[in-house]
Amino acid sequence: MNRTAPYRLMSREERIDWWAGQWRRTLPGLITLGLVVLMTAPIFAPLPLMPQLGLLGVFIWATFQPAMMPPWLAFVIGIVSDLLFGLPLGVNATLLPLTAMFVRGFEARFGHHVYRFDWVMLAAVALVYQVLGWQAARFAGNATGFAPLLVQWLTTVAAYPAVVTLCAALQRRFIGPRS
Amino acid sequence: MDWPPPSRRMSTTRREQNLALLGALASGAVIAVALVLLLLSRANPEGSARLRGTAIDLVAPVWSVVRVPFDLVGTGLGYVGDYIGAASRNRDLEKLTAEQARALQTQAAIKSENQQLRSLLKVVTPERKVIASARIAGASSGGVVRSAVVSAGSDSGVTVGQPVRVAAGLVGRTVEVGSSATRVLLLTDANSRIPVTIVRTGQSALVVGASRALVEVRERVGAETPLVAGDRLVTSGDGGVFPPGIPVAVVVNGGQEPPLARPFVNPAGLGMVLIESAYLPVPATVPVDANTVAVPREAGGGRAKPSIITSTPRATASALPPPPPPPVTAPVVTATPAAPALKFHPKAMNVPLAAPVLSPTDNGRLSAPADAPAAPPQ
Numbered sequence: 001m002n003r004t005a006p007y008r009l010m011s012r013e014e015r016i017d018w019w020a021g022q023w024r025r026t027l028p029g030l031i032t033l034g035l036v037v038l039m040t041a042p043i044f045a046p047l048p049l050m051p052q053l054g055l056l057g058v059f060i061w062a063t064f065q066p067a068m069m070p071p072w073l074a075f076v077i078g079i080v081s082d083l084l085f086g087l088p089l090g091v092n093a094t095l096l097p098l099t100a101m102f103v104r105g106f107e108a109r110f111g112h113h114v115y116r117f118d119w120v121m122l123a124a125v126a127l128v129y130q131v132l133g134w135q136a137a138r139f140a141g142n143a144t145g146f147a148p149l150l151v152q153w154l155t156t157v158a159a160y161p162a163v164v165t166l167c168a169a170l171q172r173r174f175i176g177p178r179s
Numbered sequence: 180m181d182w183p184p185p186s187r188r189m190s191t192t193r194r195e196q197n198l199a200l201l202g203a204l205a206s207g208a209v210i211a212v213a214l215v216l217l218l219l220s221r222a223n224p225e226g227s228a229r230l231r232g233t234a235i236d237l238v239a240p241v242w243s244v245v246r247v248p249f250d251l252v253g254t255g256l257g258y259v260g261d262y263i264g265a266a267s268r269n270r271d272l273e274k275l276t277a278e279q280a281r282a283l284q285t286q287a288a289i290k291s292e293n294q295q296l297r298s299l300l301k302v303v304t305p306e307r308k309v310i311a312s313a314r315i316a317g318a319s320s321g322g323v324v325r326s327a328v329v330s331a332g333s334d335s336g337v338t339v340g341q342p343v344r345v346a347a348g349l350v351g352r353t354v355e356v357g358s359s360a361t362r363v364l365l366l367t368d369a370n371s372r373i374p375v376t377i378v379r380t381g382q383s384a385l386v387v388g389a390s391r392a393l394v395e396v397r398e399r400v401g402a403e404t405p406l407v408a409g410d411r412l413v414t415s416g417d418g419g420v421f422p423p424g425i426p427v428a429v430v431v432n433g434g435q436e437p438p439l440a441r442p443f444v445n446p447a448g449l450g451m452v453l454i455e456s457a458y459l460p461v462p463a464t465v466p467v468d469a470n471t472v473a474v475p476r477e478a479g480g481g482r483a484k485p486s487i488i489t490s491t492p493r494a495t496a497s498a499l500p501p502p503p504p505p506p507v508t509a510p511v512v513t514a515t516p517a518a519p520a521l522k523f524h525p526k527a528m529n530v531p532l533a534a535p536v537l538s539p540t541d542n543g544r545l546s547a548p549a550d551a552p553a554a555p556p557q
Contacts, residue, residue: 040238040317040328042246044365044447046392048322071206075213083234085319086326086355086362089227090217097209130322137323140221144369148390149322 024174028068029077031170032057035163036081048152051159054081055129058096059122060167062103065175071097071104088140095129095136119160126156232332232357239316239330239360246316250450307422308456311335315449316360325368325390327351327446331454332359340420342455348426348443349373349414350452361454366394366427366442374417375427379410386412386427386440393439394428406433412440419459 010018035053043050054077061069078093085092102125130149137144219226297304313335317328331337333356343350343363351371355362364371371388377399384399396406410430416423428440 037238037241039321040242040319042242042315042318042327044318044320044327044445048320048325048390050320052321070202071209075209078213079216080234083227083231084238085321086231086324087319087321088217088220088224089230090213090215090220091323093216094210094213097206097213101206101210133323136217140217141224142323142370144323144390152322 025068027170027174028057028061028065029073031167032061032069032077033080036077036084039081040084048148049155050152051156052126052129052152053159053163054078054092054096055099055126056122056156056160056163057167058099059103059125060164062100063107063118064167064171066104066107069100071100074100088137088142090140091133091136095133098132099125099129115164118164119157122160123157126153228355231355231362232360234357235317235328235355235360235362236332236357239328239357242316242328243314243330305422305459307458310337310341310454310456312451312453313361314451315446318446319362322390323369325365325371325388326354327363327365327452329361329363329452329454330359332357332361334358335454337361337454338457340460341457342414342421342425343452344425344455345444345449345452348428349421350444350446350449352420353454363452365446366444367391373421373427374415375412376415376423377406377410377412377430379407380404383415383417384412387437393431393441396428396430396438396440399438402436406430406438408433410440416458419461420457422455422458 005014007015007018032054035057039050039053041050058069058074058077062074074096075093078091078096079089081087081092081096082089106121130153131146134144134146134149311331313329313331315327316330319326319328327350329343337353337356339353339356341353343352349366351363351365351368353361354364365388366373366386367388367390369388369390371386371394373386374383375386375396376383377396380401382400382404385397387395387397389395396412399406408430410433412427412429414421414423414425414427426443428442430438430440432439
């Protein structure tokens, strides 16, 4: 991660350490995929209470480690989500890379923010995500009402603190305290 | 001394700019690919069936294992709960058993009478067959899709379009099949349409999901007859997927339009489900070669474009000095030699005899004479 010296200037041990640490680059993607699989838990609530954990993962890792959550990775995660949830292929595959691109551009332009601001940003992003996802699914032949998606939006916003705490702990443990 | 030299710093900046540009291009390409996928899934929703089957194959074993401790805890709590109020429940059950024993005698008489009547009328009842019993191992409980994943797939003989039920009632039908897992569209999904009969009135209707706990009763025949709370809805057998008589839902508010009903089965409490064969599956259509079969023009059959075909020889005749041998277009229908090639008699296809009939020509394409009145082939 934090390469202090160019590769050619490293000692043998440093190089081994560097290579052994490379798996950590896959951590954001793997965690987000794990969150997507978690969304397929056999829990049947009368309302769609399952939060959009995949969106949360992409949003949080795009703020923590923009280089490790590039839009193409969000695209792959989106394809997997569409396949796992039985959605028309392309709904999450479009919206998750857009989210990653938006967060990356926003952070590059306006810098980092306090925690509460990120939460409000997530609420706005998730609402747009639900509206666009609703329309994309409708376009591909899965027409539904919007009220259930609003419920899911609320649970997504409510789940943000838990997921961000988990991701922050993992980031500090495996990648480093600085983002 | 300035080190590193400024020119180098400049080139680094340019390199960064180029990388940023490349990154933006890659992101744009990714979005474009995703939008094309969305377009494709609108045009051909079944295009990714195999991938979808593989995806649920991968995720179902995970939840089959993960849910085991939760099931154990649930079973244990159930055992404990059984002891609470056991005596009073036992008294109620004994009363109920006595009532039902009387009803059972009446039913036995009705059943034998029914069997006699059926044999007199030579009623053929399609065989119902359980394909597999499977454990629920996954779900999609988002706002758009409401489905369950069960742990049996094409290896067990499951195909798309089979009813899924438990003893208490209907769960849904299979929509995506992997080799060892299957996605079941639940009644509550907005794309679910179940043809039902209202037991009290005999009306047929559709039960339509709305991504919430209750389902809607739509397309009711005889909508002026109001439903009342407590009306039972059972499958009607229309459409050929669901066998008739499976409990679906019970109406909770009849006065409203559309009436709402609560499904008998809540997938939350289910462990195992039964997948049955489709009741009366649509027979596999025999592939019919359009070149050898006469299709009436009214049916809009195939690629018949009479004006183009009839105008072509005229155009070539005027343009080319040596006229080519005229294509056999005019006598196609009136000529009796063409008749043996016809597989369907126009009469059998419920077509008026005067209607022009398309039939094969020598060049193998369909043609309809605009001028020649059609005569029925022998």
